[in-house]
Amino acid sequence: MKILVTGFDPFGGETVNPSLEIVRLLPDRIGQAELIKLEVPTSFQRSLPVIERAIRETDPDVILSVGQAGGRAAVSVERIGINLSDARIPDNDGFQPVDQPVAEDGPAAYFATVPVRRIVERLRRAGIPAVLSYSAGTFVCNHVLYGVCHLIASHYPHKKSGFIHIPYLPAQTVDKPEEPSMSQETALAALKLALTVLSEEGEGNRTAQKNPSEKMSFHP
Numbered sequence: 001m002k003i004l005v006t007g008f009d010p011f012g013g014e015t016v017n018p019s020l021e022i023v024r025l026l027p028d029r030i031g032q033a034e035l036i037k038l039e040v041p042t043s044f045q046r047s048l049p050v051i052e053r054a055i056r057e058t059d060p061d062v063i064l065s066v067g068q069a070g071g072r073a074a075v076s077v078e079r080i081g082i083n084l085s086d087a088r089i090p091d092n093d094g095f096q097p098v099d100q101p102v103a104e105d106g107p108a109a110y111f112a113t114v115p116v117r118r119i120v121e122r123l124r125r126a127g128i129p130a131v132l133s134y135s136a137g138t139f140v141c142n143h144v145l146y147g148v149c150h151l152i153a154s155h156y157p158h159k160k161s162g163f164i165h166i167p168y169l170p171a172q173t174v175d176k177p178e179e180p181s182m183s184q185e186t187a188l189a190a191l192k193l194a195l196t197v198l199s200e201e202g203e204g205n206r207t208a209q210k211n212p213s214e215k216m217s218f219h220p
Contacts, residue, residue, distance in 0.1 A: 031199030081146030
């Protein structure tokens with residue numbers, strides 16, 4: 001099993017992006033899953049082509065994207081991506097779309113196809129603040145969540161995809177004392193647990209295919 005894990009480069013004046021920092025710290029394998037780590041530009045126009053190229057080259061079973069969610073205190077496992085790009089600030093290319101669709105020919109929304117509730121439950125059992133989120137915003141994070149779902153629905157129907165937001169790192173809130181943050185150690189533990197769930201699900205699916213009487217599959 002292969003899992004493509006993506007993190008964004010810094011944006012909005014920040015010098016780090018916790019999503020990329022945490023993705024870089026991941027091991028090469030978790031459980032039965034080989035992890036393929038990818039840096040994605042915080043760019044409406046360049047992010048999806050980078051991910052699509054990696055999908056073609058590595059043929060992962062699951063694509064899990066990770067993003068920064070300043071202002072949130074918990075790990076947010078995203079349930080839904082919407083077909084809207086509407087930026088409060090410019091992206092790293094200076095592009096600031098307003099009321100534009102992610103995909104002209106796409107539906108209004110897509111649900112993530114990884115087991116989002118199971119991930120949240122596993123994180124909470126481990127003592128990590130986690131929530132099931134129903135809004136990934138309308139910036140590049142949502143653009144990637146929706147765009148990858150649309151790509152999979154259009155060309156790779158057997159692959160799964162999801163998106164996780166993590167809070168600021170403590171160092172990012174030195175000049176923003178009112179904003180919540182999460183330690184690098186906790187965020188890394190959270191992402192490892194989420195990937196463990198995906199690895200277990202993938203192994204269960206393979207077992208079910210070998211033993212059709214035992215039905216196991218991904219459930220959002």
